Amino acid sequence: MNGSKSVQKQVTEKKENEEWIGLGTAIAVASAGALIVWGLSSLFSSGSDADKMMKAPGRDSYMRRRDFENHPSGYFRDLRGNRKMCSDRLCGSSLCFLCFSYLRGSLKMRRRAAEYRRPVESAEVEDFRHEKSNFTEEILSVTSFARQLGEQMILAKAYVIIAKEHNNLQLAWELSSKIRSCQLLLSKAAMRGTPITLDEAQPLVGSLSSLIYKAQDAHYDIATTIMTMKSHIQALEERANAATVQSTAFGQLAAEALPKNLHCLNIKLTSDWLRNPMMQVVAKEKKNYPRLVDNNLYHFCIFSDNVLAISAVVNSTVSNADHPKQLVFHIVTNGVSYGAIQAWFLANDFKGSTIEVQNIEDFSWLNISYSPVLKQLQDPEYRTYYSEASQDPKGEMKFRNPKYLSLLNHLRFYIPEIYPFLEKVVFLDDDVVVQKDLTPLFSLDLHGNVNGAVETCLEAFHRYYKYLNFSNPVISSKFDPQACGWAFGMNVFDLIEWKKANVTAQYHFWQQQNGDRTLWKLGTLPPGLLSFYGLTEPLDRRWHVLGLGYDMNIDNRLIESAAVIHYNGNMKPWLKLAIGRYKPLWERYVNQSHPYVQDCATS
Numbered sequence: 001m002n003g004s005k006s007v008q009k010q011v012t013e014k015k016e017n018e019e020w021i022g023l024g025t026a027i028a029v030a031s032a033g034a035l036i037v038w039g040l041s042s043l044f045s046s047g048s049d050a051d052k053m054m055k056a057p058g059r060d061s062y063m064r065r066r067d068f069e070n071h072p073s074g075y076f077r078d079l080r081g082n083r084k085m086c087s088d089r090l091c092g093s094s095l096c097f098l099c100f101s102y103l104r105g106s107l108k109m110r111r112r113a114a115e116y117r118r119p120v121e122s123a124e125v126e127d128f129r130h131e132k133s134n135f136t137e138e139i140l141s142v143t144s145f146a147r148q149l150g151e152q153m154i155l156a157k158a159y160v161i162i163a164k165e166h167n168n169l170q171l172a173w174e175l176s177s178k179i180r181s182c183q184l185l186l187s188k189a190a191m192r193g194t195p196i197t198l199d200e201a202q203p204l205v206g207s208l209s210s211l212i213y214k215a216q217d218a219h220y221d222i223a224t225t226i227m228t229m230k231s232h233i234q235a236l237e238e239r240a241n242a243a244t245v246q247s248t249a250f251g252q253l254a255a256e257a258l259p260k261n262l263h264c265l266n267i268k269l270t271s272d273w274l275r276n277p278m279m280q281v282v283a284k285e286k287k288n289y290p291r292l293v294d295n296n297l298y299h300f301c302i303f304s305d306n307v308l309a310i311s312a313v314v315n316s317t318v319s320n321a322d323h324p325k326q327l328v329f330h331i332v333t334n335g336v337s338y339g340a341i342q343a344w345f346l347a348n349d350f351k352g353s354t355i356e357v358q359n360i361e362d363f364s365w366l367n368i369s370y371s372p373v374l375k376q377l378q379d380p381e382y383r384t385y386y387s388e389a390s391q392d393p394k395g396e397m398k399f400r401n402p403k404y405l406s407l408l409n410h411l412r413f414y415i416p417e418i419y420p421f422l423e424k425v426v427f428l429d430d431d432v433v434v435q436k437d438l439t440p441l442f443s444l445d446l447h448g449n450v451n452g453a454v455e456t457c458l459e460a461f462h463r464y465y466k467y468l469n470f471s472n473p474v475i476s477s478k479f480d481p482q483a484c485g486w487a488f489g490m491n492v493f494d495l496i497e498w499k500k501a502n503v504t505a506q507y508h509f510w511q512q513q514n515g516d517r518t519l520w521k522l523g524t525l526p527p528g529l530l531s532f533y534g535l536t537e538p539l540d541r542r543w544h545v546l547g548l549g550y551d552m553n554i555d556n557r558l559i560e561s562a563a564v565i566h567y568n569g570n571m572k573p574w575l576k577l578a579i580g581r582y583k584p585l586w587e588r589y590v591n592q593s594h595p596y597v598q599d600c601a602t603s
């Protein structure tokens with residue numbers, strides 16, 4: 001009995017060995033993929049906080065903040081000693097290039113070894129060679145420890161996924177922690193530009209091997225592994241694309257430009273609005289609807305010019321509400337989109353909820369003498385600064401986003417002025433999807449605070465010093481640099497407390513102080529952090545899960561448990577460049593069989 005079992009085992013092992021050759025190919029592809037990601041992420045500051053980039057002191061390049069912070073004195077020693085050492089950025093790009101050339105080549109194991117060095121020797125990379133550290137060769141060399149570690153890491157990562165899927169969290173955790181040590185060692189070696197030694201590699205290679213062995217032993221059959229690897233490789237490719245999209249001027253422009261299908265929808269709806277005087281009569285009647293000011297109902301506000309986006313927000317909110325008829329949506333848009341948005345919300349029913357659409361151009365109180373931001377937005381110098389972005393090849397792309405020229409974006413600071421009779425509202429960005437009943441938000445105790453928001457300093461270290469110029473005494477004398485940041489996108493505002501604390505006046509004050517843009521550069525969050533300082537109540541993070549517009553790695557369980565998911569980032573769900581995994585969560589709230597949506601999708 002025992003004998004036959006062991007024969008059986010040998011046969012299985014043999015079969016597995018054969019499959020391992022195939023797997024070897026997969027690993028090789030995956031590791032090349034990983035190198036691409038590694039290369040790209042060192043070029044661009046995407047991904048986790050640990051990979052955040054900083055300007056390398058004394059060098060004309062960028063480096064990982066983590067690498068600097070781990071060992072600043074070593075860094076400066078290197079800077080003095082080894083001026084030739086390649087910057088992270090160059091290493092990244094040459095590595096990246098090598099990997100792309102490599103990926104294009106044959107996937108056959110045998111031919112590969114010969115091909116490894118070919119790209120290095122080709123004339124195309126001549127330019128990189130002078131500054132390339134040996135680490136590049138090192139990580140590609142078949143015998144190097146760096147490469148061994150790299151390949152083990154890929155395998156280990158695949159097993160982390162498998163282990164998680166099988167709910168073996170302990171193993172997943174052990175593997176992850178070893179992967180992190182590996183990454184640390186690799187980046188250390190890349191920084192100092194010398195190969196990883198046997199002594200350094202041995203403990204890691206050893207412990208990783210035994211963990212991987214353990215994972216294999218835990219009945220994870222090899223077919224599962226290969227399937228997981230395949231999807232992993234696809235994810236890596238998607239991620240490589242994503243890094244490009246997020247970091248280039250093209251990505252920014254693509255995210256900001258109105259896609260053709262949305263433009264088409266706008267035109268069809270606007271012409272409906274103009275041709276249909278009945279609609280205009282109905283819209284006018286609805287202006288005085290008592291439900292709009294009834295504080296026994298639940299009020300939401302959305303400021304946007306994107307009809308599909310607003311529709312998905314409203315639809316997802318009512319679809320998940322216990323009592324949709326008690327919900328009131330207050331939409332403010334601009335003059336260009338007003339007709340289209342009115343037409344859409346008059347023609348479609350949203351479970352009996354009440355919907356108001358206003359045109360920002362009708363707000364006569366929001367004028368230059370009242371609002372400093374309006375004055376700034378109309379200042380030609382200011383406009384040039386923010387719209388010159390496309391001419392600026394590498395610089396402060398994200399600081400110079402034309403989106404910040406939009407007054408709609410700043411309307412969040414005027415909510416009590418827009419709705420003078422309301423006591424509490426929930427503010428929703430147009431790039432969110434609601435997945436739960438939100439009415440409990442209205443009965444949360446805000447402890448006298450104005451703004452209920454999720455904090456963002458827990459895992460991402462988003463503290464005040466990240467957003468504001470603390471070299472400026474105006475800031476450093478009044479604010480704690482370590483104060484925890486929070487997010488706009490899903491906020492509950494107590495408008496009575498807001499008026500008591502004069503938050504809008506605070507906002508005006510800070511916006512005026514920042515006339516020369518030395519306090520902050522970007523958007524509405526920094527003035528929000530200043531205006532709501534000490535007036536923000538932290539909410540449970542499951543109320544609002546962020547990052548679906550840039551982060552490929554959000555845990556599925558976190559997304560499922562979220563009351564609101566937020567596609568902040570460039571990869572909006574209505575764009576072609578949306579992240580595939582998250583797009584259906586938004587799409588299911590758009591009526592795909594609506595004739596206009598269909599016509600415009602194909603045009």
Ligand SMILES: *[C@@H]1O[C@H](CO)[C@@H](O)[C@H](O)[C@H]1NC(C)=O
Nearest residue numbers: 129130131132133134135137
């Ligand atoms: C690698 O390092 C050695 C010794 O430091 C040096 O002689 C050699 O030129 C380097 N190779 C490359 C390609 O930079």
Ligand SMILES: *[C@@H]1O[C@H](CO)[C@@H](O)[C@H](O)[C@H]1NC(C)=O
Nearest residue numbers: 364365366367368369370371
């Ligand atoms: C500008 O706004 C202020 C208050 O918001 C208002 O009193 C004033 O009448 C407005 N001016 C114009 C020309 O509408």
Ligand SMILES: *[C@@H]1O[C@H](CO)[C@@H](O)[C@H](O)[C@H]1NC(C)=O
Nearest residue numbers: 498499500501502503505506
């Ligand atoms: C808000 O402004 C009013 C009048 O402008 C002032 O009386 C009040 O003290 C201010 N409240 C706070 C908290 O600054």
Ligand SMILES: *[C@@H]1O[C@H](CO)[C@@H](O)[C@H](O)[C@H]1NC(C)=O
Nearest residue numbers: 469470471472473517518519
């Ligand atoms: C930060 O504030 C200081 C002091 O006002 C100023 O000199 C500096 O230029 C500011 N930094 C930026 C990036 O604007």
Ligand SMILES: *[C@@H]1O[C@H](CO)[C@@H](O)[C@H](O)[C@H]1NC(C)=O
Nearest residue numbers: 315319348588589590591592
């Ligand atoms: C609202 O969402 C539902 C799915 O929950 C969908 O069937 C419906 O078509 C959507 N309505 C509109 C107007 O997009």
Ligand SMILES: *[C@@H]1O[C@H](CO)[C@@H](O)[C@H](O)[C@H]1NC(C)=O
Nearest residue numbers: 347348349591592593594595
């Ligand atoms: C989708 O739109 C079409 C056309 O307006 C409508 O007949 C249909 O009922 C809508 N479907 C849903 C689920 O709202």
